Structure formats: structure tokens, C-alpha cells
Amino acid sequence: MSEEKGVTRRSLLMGIGIAFNAIVGVAIAVPVIGYLLSPVKKKSAYNQWISLGKLDQFPEGQTRLADFVNPFKRAQDGETANTPCWVRRVSTDQFQVFAINCAHLGCPVRWFPQSELFMCPCHGGVYYADGARASGPPERGLFTYEYKVEKGELHINAGLMPTLADQSKLVVIDGKGKSPCLG
Numbered sequence: 001m002s003e004e005k006g007v008t009r010r011s012l013l014m015g016i017g018i019a020f021n022a023i024v025g026v027a028i029a030v031p032v033i034g035y036l037l038s039p040v041k042k043k044s045a046y047n048q049w050i051s052l053g054k055l056d057q058f059p060e061g062q063t064r065l066a067d068f069v070n071p072f073k074r075a076q077d078g079e080t081a082n083t084p085c086w087v088r089r090v091s092t093d094q095f096q097v098f099a100i101n102c103a104h105l106g107c108p109v110r111w112f113p114q115s116e117l118f119m120c121p122c123h124g125g126v127y128y129a130d131g132a133r134a135s136g137p138p139e140r141g142l143f144t145y146e147y148k149v150e151k152g153e154l155h156i157n158a159g160l161m162p163t164l165a166d167q168s169k170l171v172v173i174d175g176k177g178k179s180p181c182l183g
Ligand code: FES
Pocket: 102, 103, 104, 105, 106, 107, 120, 121, 122, 123, 124, 125, 136, 137, 138
């Protein structure tokens, strides 16, 4: 009888010990797994493909101004949520989509078709038609957005602001394969 009680008490304590260890294990594992997966979660949270319009809005060999609404717009953003960018159509399915901001201190650059240059009004930064730095204080070329062509429209990944940290060159044409983008 007392042996039976002993077995029951032992198995009860064993069960409590296992349950306690399981709780502690889960409490440690959840934040560690969350930390390890955070880059993946962050990337997918900021993936926001937005259409800039039909392809025929962007004639081949030309650079046109386009704009889109910031996908993370808040009520207080008002007009500032409208974000411009420069679209250069290199060939039928090759584009470059430049951030409007100068790579020096962020002033909006303007495209001058006569000279085929982007110029920055703030400190005289100049860029070639392909976004490469030509002269002035910027230390690099213009930042570019990831783009893809889908159902006859040009889309950019507007959730990921182009920065030095994320200058991937992903180009997807109608969901088929990948090819390197210019610049
Ligand atoms: S912000 Fe463009 S050159 Fe300084």
C-alpha cells in the first residue's frame, strides 16, 4: 500500500518536474525563435508591390516622373504620402526606377532630357541617365527600387525604401524568372 503511494507520489513529482521544464523550455524558445525569424518576418512585412501604371505610360528610351502612395501612409501624412520616383524605360521589358532623393542629403533630383542628366538643386549633385554619379558631392549613384512587370503594368516594391542596405537587383517579368537590372 505504502509502496503504491510512493510510486504515485514519485510519478506525480516527476510529472510536475516535466511540466515545469516544458514551460521553461517554451519560455526560452519562443523569443529565440522569434529573434531568428525576425529578418524574414520584417522583409515580408515591408514587401508592398504597387503599380506605377500601364507600360505604355513609359515610352522606350525616355525617363518619366511617376508617383505612388506610400503603402504605410498614416492619416497625418496628408500629401506627403504621395511619393515621386523617376522611371527610365531602357527597352521593352527593362526599366530603372530611381528614388527621387539625391544620394547626398536627399533633396529631390530633377531630370533634364536636353542634357540627359539628373541634377540636384541643393549642392549641385549630377547623375547620368542610368543613375550613375556624374559629379558633385554625392558619393554614389541614385538609389533604385526593385521592379517587376505584371499584366502589362510596372510594379515597384514601394514598401522597401531603396537604401545602401538593400540594393538587391531583383527583376521579375510576368512572374517568370529573374534577370539582372541595369545600374
Ligand atoms: S542633396 Fe543633392 S547634392 Fe546635396
